[in-house]
Amino acid sequence: MDKADVINKFSEHLFWDIRTGEVDMEKNAPYVVQRVLEYGRLSDWKLLLSYYGLHRIADIACHLRTLEPRALSFISTVSGVPKNQFRCFIMKP
Numbered sequence: 715m716d717k718a719d720v721i722n723k724f725s726e727h728l729f730w731d732i733r734t735g736e737v738d739m740e741k742n743a744p745y746v747v748q749r750v751l752e753y754g755r756l757s758d759w760k761l762l763l764s765y766y767g768l769h770r771i772a773d774i775a776c777h778l779r780t781l782e783p784r785a786l787s788f789i790s791t792v793s794g795v796p797k798n799q800f801r802c803f804i805m806k807p
Contacts (some may be wrong), residue, residue, distance in 0.1 A: 720765055724750065724758050739765065747774045751785040768793055776800050 772793035
């Protein structure tokens with residue numbers, strides 16, 4: 715999968731506020747993962763999963779400062795990582 719084309723395959727509403735051509739899937743991985751977990755459709759999740767893999771997505775999500783409760787529950791359940799290992803769960807604002 716070409717890194718430059720992957721970002722354009724996600725739903726348009728996920729990245730409405732930025733220029734998708736400037737997003738680097740490696741450097742901006744936390745941003746991409748958070749957007750898909752919080753606002754993505756099933757097709758977006760499948761694309762994210764095929765690009766990063768479940769282990770890397772869970773690792774990135776564990777380090778996010780904020781994550782909506784539904785997104786946290788989803789990634790915790792799917793990955794098998796307990797909620798108390800996520801930074802956003804431990805350090806609630």
